[in-house]
Amino acid sequence: QVQLQQWGAGLLKPSETLSLTCAVYGGSFSGYYWSWIRQPPGKGLEWIGEINHSGSTNYNPSLKSRVTISVDTSKNQFSLKLSSVTAADTAVYYCARGHLVPIRNTYYYYMDVWGKGTTVTVSS
Amino acid sequence: DIQLTQSPSFLSASVGDRVTITCRASQGISSYLAWYQQKPGKAPKLLIYAASTLQSGVPSRFSGSGSGTEFTLTISSLQPEDFATYYCQQLNSYLITFGPGTKVDIK
Numbered sequence: 001q002v003q004l005q006q007w008g009a010g011l012l013k014p015s016e017t018l019s020l021t022c023a024v025y026g027g028s029f030s031g032y033y034w035s036w037i038r039q040p041p042g043k044g045l046e047w048i049g050e051i052n053h054s055g056s057t058n059y060n061p062s063l064k065s066r067v068t069i070s071v072d073t074s075k076n077q078f079s080l081k082l083s084s085v086t087a088a089d090t091a092v093y094y095c096a097r098g099h100l101v102p103i104r105n106t107y108y109y110y111m112d113v114w115g116k117g118t119t120v121t122v123s124s
Numbered sequence: 125d126i127q128l129t130q131s132p133s134f135l136s137a138s139v140g141d142r143v144t145i146t147c148r149a150s151q152g153i154s155s156y157l158a159w160y161q162q163k164p165g166k167a168p169k170l171l172i173y174a175a176s177t178l179q180s181g182v183p184s185r186f187s188g189s190g191s192g193t194e195f196t197l198t199i200s201s202l203q204p205e206d207f208a209t210y211y212c213q214q215l216n217s218y219l220i221t222f223g224p225g226t227k228v229d230i231k
Contacts, residue, residue: 035220045168045211047220058218061125094167103174109215110158110173117167 002027004115006095008080012122018082022095022115029053029076033098035111036069036080038091046091050098051078085122092117126150126216128223136231143199145226147212152192156214159188159197162225163208171210172197202228 008020022034030053037047049059051069059067068081082089097113127150137143147157155175160168170179172188175195185200199206207230212223 044225045162045213045222047222050220060219096167101173103177106154108156108158108174108177109220110170110179111160111168111213112170112179114167114169 002097002113004095004097004113006093006115006118008093008118008120010119010121012085012120014086014122014124015084016122018085018089018093018120018122019079020093020095020118020120021077021079024076024078024097027113029073033100033109034069034071034078035096035098037094037096037111038089039094039117040088040091048080048082048093087122090120090122092119094118125219126153126214126221128212128214128221130210130212130223130226132226133224134227134229136229137202138231139202139204141202143202143206143228145197145210145228147190147195147197147223149193149195149214153214153216155191156216157188157190157195158213159186160211160213161206161208162211168211199228 003025006022033050035050049069051057051071066083071078094117095115096111098111100107100109129148131146157175159172162168171182176188187198209225209227211225
């Protein structure tokens with residue numbers, strides 16, 4: 001059974017860079033899209049971006065200028081860096097596996113495996 | 125960008141009730157919609173994808189329907205473990221967006 005284990009610094013000061021890593025255990029790393037999603041306290045889900053095993057990325061345009069997602073296929077890990085953080089970046093950050101599946105000649109996307117989340121607080 | 129809205133934002137229901145949540149897209153997205161359930165302090169859990177395909181292991185009381193711009197998630201008989209927040213999600217032009225969520229609470 002595939003599991004995602006994530007870790008990273010939980011307390012940052014404004015202007016610092018957020019850095020999180022997610023490791024994939026028990027399943028294939030290739031053939032999927034690996035995403036980061038965040039959830040500010042008491043609010044909804046916001047997709048940050050994704051990467052596949054070959055390093056191809058897609059980012060949310062609202063965060064694109066500050067986000068870098070990278071992959072280390074030798075370790076089955078992918079990472080998130082978010083630069084110049086502010087209090088508005090305080091959130092629970094999740095990693096997730098994205099799956100693009102063919103159904104009746106059409107491809108459908110969903111995220112079926114999630115990490116447990118990492119709480120990141122930005123405060124001076 | 126395609127925006128998703130959900131209604132209601134909050135609903136209060138009793139065990140055994142039939143519950144319907146609606147998700148509307150700002151433009152047509154065919155059946156490219158998934159539904160997730162999130163309980164407090166937990167990661168979201170996939171319920172339905174391709175608008176109406178039940179994820180393996182999800183109880184059959186959950187069902188999804190719709191295409192284009194209007195979608196529904198139905199819980200046929202609400203159980204105590206179903207009290208949670210529900211989100212719809214779509215992918216279009218390499219951008220993933222979520223609806224704002226519907227919180228289902230105990231009446």
